Structure formats: C-alpha cells, structure tokens
Amino acid sequence: MTGNSAAPSPGLEGLLQAAREGGAAGARPVEKWNPPYCGDIGMAIRRDGTWTYQGSPIGRIGLVKLFASILRKDADGRTYLVTPAEKVDVAVEDAPFLAVEMAVEGEGAAQRLTFRTNLDDVVTVDAEHPLRFERSGPDGGLKPYVQVRGRLEALCTRAVYAELVDLAVDRAEGSDEVGVWSSGTWFTMTLER
Missing domain, CATH: 3.10.540.10 (duf1285 like domain)
Incomplete structure (x- = not known):
C-alpha cells in the first residue's frame, strides 16, 4: 500500500x-x-x-x-x-422542481401565494422567493417559475399556472401591465416582445 x-x-x-x-x-x-x-x-x-x-x-x-x-x-x-x-x-432539462400545488391567502397587495413542490418543499412567494415568467418557445406562452432556495427554481405545472392566470390583475387601473401580488411584492406577467 x-x-x-x-x-x-x-x-x-x-x-x-x-x-x-x-x-x-x-x-x-x-x-x-x-x-x-x-x-x-x-x-x-x-x-x-x-x-x-x-x-x-x-x-x-x-x-x-x-x-x-x-x-x-x-x-x-x-x-x-x-x-x-x-x-x-x-x-x-428545465427546473429541478415542479410547483404542483398553490394556496392563496388574502387579496390585493396583501395576498400571499404559497407553493408546494413535487418534493414537498413549501415556499411563499416574496422578494426573497420571487415568481418569474419566461416565454415558452415559438407559441409565445409563459412559463412561471418560483425560487425555492438558493438559485433553485420550481416550474409551475399547467394546473398551477391556470390558477395563477385566474389571479392575474392589472397593476393599476388602465395599466397594460398584468401580474399577481404576493407578500406585498408585484410579479409581472407582461413581458416585452
């Protein structure tokens, strides 16, 4: 040896x-x-x-x-x-986690969105755990991601994305900017073309 x-x-x-x-x-x-x-x-x-x-x-x-x-x-x-x-x-291939379930508390700017991942991580969207939207391919649709920890994100499943779309509001009356609130932070769904 x-x-x-x-x-x-x-x-x-x-x-x-x-x-x-x-x-x-x-x-x-x-x-x-x-x-x-x-x-x-x-x-x-x-x-x-x-x-x-x-x-x-x-x-x-x-x-x-x-x-x-x-x-x-x-x-x-x-x-x-x-x-x-x-x-x-x-x-x-895309994101290491999937956001498979969403809970909503409150409304307006006080609304809180909490996600559960496919591996049972639970994260509330806020300034430290942002929600972001990215274009998905040639169809121009959106893919929502939530930051879980560090730089690791969860891609929202189609069902969760549909729930997010139902929650979407105009940022201000007459605004062209659409998005959602969580924990007092605005997350825009309106992306530049």
Whole structure:
C-alpha cells in the first residue's frame, strides 16, 4: 500500500453516504460547502421532474428527496449534487422542481401565494422567493417559475399556472401591465416582445 490518499472516484454510494451523514432531513447547508469537483456520474432531472441515474429513473421518492437536499445551482448556471467532500454534475432539462400545488391567502397587495413542490418543499412567494415568467418557445406562452432556495427554481405545472392566470390583475387601473401580488411584492406577467 502506498501513501497515496487520493479520494475514491465519485459514485452514487459515496454521495448517498455523505448525504445521510449531512444531518437532519431537509435542505443541507450546501451554499457553505466548497468541495472539489468530481465530474459527471450520470445524474439528471427530466422536464417532468423525474430524477434519473445513468438513464434509469430513480423510483424511490425518499432517495430523490435525499438527493434534492444536497442540490445546488452555482453562479455558472450549472447544477450539482454537493456534499462536504465532493461535487458532481446534475443535468437539468428545465427546473429541478415542479410547483404542483398553490394556496392563496388574502387579496390585493396583501395576498400571499404559497407553493408546494413535487418534493414537498413549501415556499411563499416574496422578494426573497420571487415568481418569474419566461416565454415558452415559438407559441409565445409563459412559463412561471418560483425560487425555492438558493438559485433553485420550481416550474409551475399547467394546473398551477391556470390558477395563477385566474389571479392575474392589472397593476393599476388602465395599466397594460398584468401580474399577481404576493407578500406585498408585484410579479409581472407582461413581458416585452
């Protein structure tokens, strides 16, 4: 045996072990971790929210939630699974989460919109957790996203988007700007063409 202490190559088992050791359930403090980049192990999140490993769907929701707890999107736009010891790529087709349910409290500027994701994250839209709208392809429709944590977003499902459209109001009487209020903050649905 030599004195070489090179870390073993990253893999699913190593990530699982590190995630389990990361503490209580829920999101881990991944923004504080700065491990070395260890490459691509074949982890991906499809547009429909399905997580895959080397092309095969991960069927256990508990396992997916564990991986989601160590997910981070960096300023370079890339998404990673991050533990204190390693960082590996995750290919994300659209957004890592789906907003599958919305609750509405109050009305007008005092209205509060709260979303639940497909992985049971719950987030109330406010200045720190904004709602944004992006054009979707050639049809010019809109895709709404809500910031869940860090730079990670949830794409609203069609049903949730329909609920948002029902809540849309003019910003002011006679205004061409349409959008929704949440937690005293205005989120416009009117995009420049």
